[in-house]
Amino acid sequence: MTRYRLRGLALHGALILALLVFMFPFLWTIVMASNTTADIYRFPPKFGFGGHFFDNVRQVFENVAFFQSMANTVVVAVSTTLLVLFFDSLAAFTFAKFRFPGRNALFVILLATMLLPAQLAAVPQFQTMAILGWVGSLKALIIPGAANAFGIFWMRQYFQNSIHDELIEAATLDGCGFFGTYWHVALPSARPALAFLGIFTFVGSWNDYMWPLIVLTNPDHVTLQVALSTLNRSHGVDYSMVMTGALLAMIPLVIVFAIFARQFIKGATEGAVRG
Amino acid sequence: MTATATVPTSTLTTTPARRRIWSYWRFYLALSPFYVLFAVFGLYPMLSTIVLAFQRWDGLSARKFTGLDNFAFLVKDPTFWTALENTVVLFLMSTVPTLVLALLLAVMLQSAVRFTNVYRIAYFIPNVTSLVAMAIFFSSIFSTNFGLVNAALRSLGIPQQDWLGQPWGIKIAISTMIVWQWVGYNTLIYLAGLQAIPKDQYEAAKVDGAGAVRTFFSITLPQLRPVVLFTVIMSTIGGLQTFTEPQVMVGNSGGTGQSGMTVVLFFYRSAFLDNDYGYAAAIALSIFALVLLFTAINWRIFRGRSEDR
Numbered sequence: 306m307t308r309y310r311l312r313g314l315a316l317h318g319a320l321i322l323a324l325l326v327f328m329f330p331f332l333w334t335i336v337m338a339s340n341t342t343a344d345i346y347r348f349p350p351k352f353g354f355g356g357h358f359f360d361n362v363r364q365v366f367e368n369v370a371f372f373q374s375m376a377n378t379v380v381v382a383v384s385t386t387l388l389v390l391f392f393d394s395l396a397a398f399t400f401a402k403f404r405f406p407g408r409n410a411l412f413v414i415l416l417a418t419m420l421l422p423a424q425l426a427a428v429p430q431f432q433t434m435a436i437l438g439w440v441g442s443l444k445a446l447i448i449p450g451a452a453n454a455f456g457i458f459w460m461r462q463y464f465q466n467s468i469h470d471e472l473i474e475a476a477t478l479d480g481c482g483f484f485g486t487y488w489h490v491a492l493p494s495a496r497p498a499l500a501f502l503g504i505f506t507f508v509g510s511w512n513d514y515m516w517p518l519i520v521l522t523n524p525d526h527v528t529l530q531v532a533l534s535t536l537n538r539s540h541g542v543d544y545s546m547v548m549t550g551a552l553l554a555m556i557p558l559v560i561v562f563a564i565f566a567r568q569f570i571k572g573a574t575e576g577a578v579r580g
Numbered sequence: 581m582t583a584t585a586t587v588p589t590s591t592l593t594t595t596p597a598r599r600r601i602w603s604y605w606r607f608y609l610a611l612s613p614f615y616v617l618f619a620v621f622g623l624y625p626m627l628s629t630i631v632l633a634f635q636r637w638d639g640l641s642a643r644k645f646t647g648l649d650n651f652a653f654l655v656k657d658p659t660f661w662t663a664l665e666n667t668v669v670l671f672l673m674s675t676v677p678t679l680v681l682a683l684l685l686a687v688m689l690q691s692a693v694r695f696t697n698v699y700r701i702a703y704f705i706p707n708v709t710s711l712v713a714m715a716i717f718f719s720s721i722f723s724t725n726f727g728l729v730n731a732a733l734r735s736l737g738i739p740q741q742d743w744l745g746q747p748w749g750i751k752i753a754i755s756t757m758i759v760w761q762w763v764g765y766n767t768l769i770y771l772a773g774l775q776a777i778p779k780d781q782y783e784a785a786k787v788d789g790a791g792a793v794r795t796f797f798s799i800t801l802p803q804l805r806p807v808v809l810f811t812v813i814m815s816t817i818g819g820l821q822t823f824t825e826p827q828v829m830v831g832n833s834g835g836t837g838q839s840g841m842t843v844v845l846f847f848y849r850s851a852f853l854d855n856d857y858g859y860a861a862a863i864a865l866s867i868f869a870l871v872l873l874f875t876a877i878n879w880r881i882f883r884g885r886s887e888d889r
Contacts, residue, residue, distance in 0.1 A: 316688055316691060316692055317692065317694075317695075319688055320685070320688055320689065320692060320695075320699055323685055323699075323703065323763075324698075324699060324702045324703070326760075327702055327703055327705065327706050327760070327763075327764055328702060328705070330706070330714060330717050330718075330760070331705075331709075333717070333721070333728065334713075334717055337720070345726065346725075346726040349731060349735060350726075350728065350731050392613040392614060393614075395610045395613075396610055396611045396613070396614055398610070399607050399610040399611055400611075403607055405604040405607045405608070406600075406601060406604065411611060411615070414615075415614070418618060418622060420871070420872070420875070421622070421626065421868070422817075422820075422821055422864075422867055422868055422871055423821075424821070424844055424847050424863075424864045424867050424868075425625075425626050425629055425864050425865070425867070425868050426621065426622055426625035426626050426629065427625075427847075427851065427864070428625070428628075428629060428632060428851050428857050428860055428861055428864070429624070429625035429626075429628035429629055429632065430621055430625045431852075432628075433620070433621065433624070433625065448617070448621075449617065449621035451613065451617060452613045452614040452617050452618075453614070454614070454618075457614060482606075483606045483607070483610075484606070484610075487610075504708075508708045511710070512710055512711050512712075514711060514712055514823075514824045514827075515823055515824070515827075515844075515848065519848075519852050529710075530710065530711070530712040533710070533712045533713060533716065534712050534716075534827075534828055537712075537716045537719075537828065538831075544720050544723075544726075547716055547720075548716065548717065548720065550713075551710065551712075551713030551714075551716050551717060552713070554710050554712070554713050555709055555710045555713050558708060558709060558710065559705075559709070562705065562708050566701045566704070567697070567701075569704075569708075570700055570701065570704055570768060573704075573765070573768065573769075574768045574769050574771070574772040575772070578769070578772045578773050578776050578807060
């Protein structure tokens with residue numbers, strides 16, 4: 306019995322150690338953000354939290370248009386997420402529950418697009434944006450990402466397993482058209498799958514870096530990630546201030562994740578095991 | 581015959597072909613957003629990239645058709661080979677430890693009874709955090725004079741290292757960040773895979789007197805193969821496209837000896853800093869070829885083995 310208990314202790318010891326390693330960068334970011342750079346530059350470095358957080362925040366606001374880039378990021382992430390949820394679930398519902406000519410061919414094309422790396426399109430896409438007059442505009446980030454193959458594939462799996470054909474027949478008998486059935490029957494039943502796709506899209510959009518760096522040419526109208534890299538490049542030695550910016554840029558993501566964590570983790574692992 | 585001659589067939593046979601397609605318009609409309617967006621922002625640019633790869637263009641003057649010149653230059657360009665080598669080395673340096681650690685953690689997490697949800701959530705958080713913010717964080721702890729890593733080394737009496745100023749140091753810093761970010765994600769995937777293995781197989785192994793190590797290699801690992809294949813393919817696709825970590829940590833130049841220069845960073849630099857669009861298009865095609873090649877290799881290794889058994 307004691308041997309068993311010892312094993313349990315060792316097990317949790319190792320798991321907690323891993324937990325500390327994973328959490329350490331966040332903790333250390335807070336430590337850096339609450340101290341002056343001089344404190345961190347000392348040897349040995351200061352380990353506790355300091356009282357300089359608000360000074361650092363003020364400096365971040367002075368050096369980059371923080372609220373502007375935060376607002377840009379929110380606009381991009383929220384509208385991309387809503388559009389993706391709508392377009393992807395509508396297409397997925399159609400693929401999952403209806404038969405029509407060309408269905409299989411269209412689905413194969415959809416799957417094939419998932420293998421294509423984004424860089425393959427980046428140069429001409431920039432030219433397209435220039436022709437449309439979208440260079441420097443948030444539209445250049447939102448519109449191209451408004452529907453994606455992964456989301457359609459993911460939602461289709463869900464609709465196939467969770468909505469019975471009888472339910473759709475019943476809705477049709479009640480006078481629901483195709484769109485009515487989607488809106489009143491399919492969508493409400495798909496909440497868990499929508500929650501996962503929603504957070505997945507939101508996080509991805511929030512963290513997108515290369516494309517915003519390319520297409521948002523005006524330094525005053527960038528997203529948070531680009532603003533952060535600018536802050537690092539021009540004030541790289543002032544780590545306290547730069548890490549304060551990094552911390553502020555992470556807070557919304559941590560909040561979103563904290564609310565939906567369970568659903569998200571369940572969704573993130575499901576595809577791998579089923580596939 | 582009777583099964584097919586139910587309700588819809590009667591309408592199908594009496595309607596002319598043109599009306600038949602038209603009667604499905606709602607479905608095509610519902611699918612159209614993805615395909616329209618893909619055509620405009622995916623397919624058309626990709627086809628243009630292929631054309632562009634055979635041209636010389638700085639974005640301003642007229643495009644000039646140069647045949648295979650871009651590719652000929654590419655295979656002779658030392659930066660390209662450096663980038664290719666760095667990408668593969670970084671991919672191996674990050675993927676191998678990530679997957680081994682993840683499997684280890686997943687096996688431990690499976691035998692844990694309490695707090696499993698707390699661990700799961702905490703392990704996953706690195707994967708949903710700001711990539712740029714964390715790249716800045718990792719460059720700060722690897723900084724030479726003030727970084728935490730060197731402070732730790734000094735307190736142990738080991739001389740400090742110039743991490744971000746040395747080729748191997750840069751690679752260690754970048755892959756440390758990738759490992760930190762992806763271990764938790766893969767742990768959860770392996771855990772889900774482990775939980776899907778039937779319990780009676782373990783009981784049978786126990787009856788046969790197999791030890792923990794033997795059980796792991798004869799039951800757990802073979803059963804987990806499809807899940808491992810999934811994680812390897814995902815890591816390959818992600819690893820071959822590494823950009824943000826080196827770009828933020830060592831800059832557009834790729835750092836000392838270009839040792840942080842990855843293929844995608846090389847692509848970014850050629851296109852959007854050097855305005856050498858035709859050349860960048862050729863690099864983009866090589867990235868695509870690389871992804872296909874590695875996916876095929878992974879597929880062959882894992883599929884081939886499972887068929888041998």
